[in-house]
Ligand code: DCP
């Protein structure tokens with residue numbers, strides 16, 4: 599007369615911000631594959647499938663064990679039919695991963711058009727590169743190589759030194775992946791904290807100027823603030839924020855990096871190019887900006903979704919608003 603055992607209930611939340619966030623990925627074989635697919639979808643302009651693959655990867659990353667059997671996927675949220683099929687195939691060790699990662703790389707499209715060298719890409723009139731991409735191409739080898747934590751720390755010293763000269767009361771904090779504890783990143787993100795309202799104005803141009811005079815600046819794209827809390831949240835609720843920010847490519851001297859490395863070959867330059875993002879929000883918006891710039895992108899996205907769907911609020915990098923009245927909460931933050 600015993601009742602049937604209760605069905606296992608999914609304990610994994612569909613919101614990334616409600617799941618454990620760990621650097622300890624027990625399902626790397628699956629998540630690498632899903633992320634290659636996500637990247638490919640993104641590059642071909644398919645935002646929906648891209649997000650679906652990223653969500654699936656994020657769910658698998660949060661598990662504290664490896665998937666032992668495809669059956670276990672039944673209890674997990676956010677796994678669409680495509681993701682499940684991919685995981686099953688990978689589970690069956692058909693080594694799809696190797697095939698896909700070589701076939702679907704970023705350059706595939708250009709490659710198939712017969713463009714083999716950097717020069718060909720740069721001189722092809724049908725390919726329009728923005729200034730950032732052009733600069734990126736010029737330092738492509740450096741910029742496509744991951745930035746190590748030691749390099750990020752060395753870059754922090756450089757940025758701190760510059761900030762101190764421009765405003766001695768300002769503070770620098772690493773954000774992005776390095777703040778989340780990652781060992782490698784594609785860039786180094788910093789947020790600058792100025793103690794008095796208004797001190798953020800003019801800070802980034804002065805920093806850029808300082809870097810330029812030190813002869814370490816390879817590229818700078820400054821975006822002045824378009825921040826006006828009275829006009830927020832904007833009708834098209836975007837993830838991009840309105841603070842002062844700049845996207846830089848900076849020379850990092852190898853001698854400034856404290857890490858073990860192979861001896862430099864003769865003739866190699868004594869620096870490498872590194873992508874650096876700086877953001878300088880007004881002090882009363884600092885907490886929201888720090889939260890947003892810490893990422894990850896999917897975590898931010900789900901945090902906003904959670905706020906909207908489960909708490910009746912709108913969250914962005916500037917503030918938390920009441921969804922119904924659009925009034926800003928906690929204005930003293
Ligand atoms: N971000 C933001 N607004 C922008 C640009 C970025 O809120 N205009 C957020 C999204 C990311 C974080 O800042 O979560 C850092 O952006 P990155 O692209 O540098 O992402 P990560 O640092 O997480 O990854 P990586 O290790 O590849 O640098």
Ligand code: MG
Nearest residue numbers: 774775785787
């Ligand atoms: Mg980053």
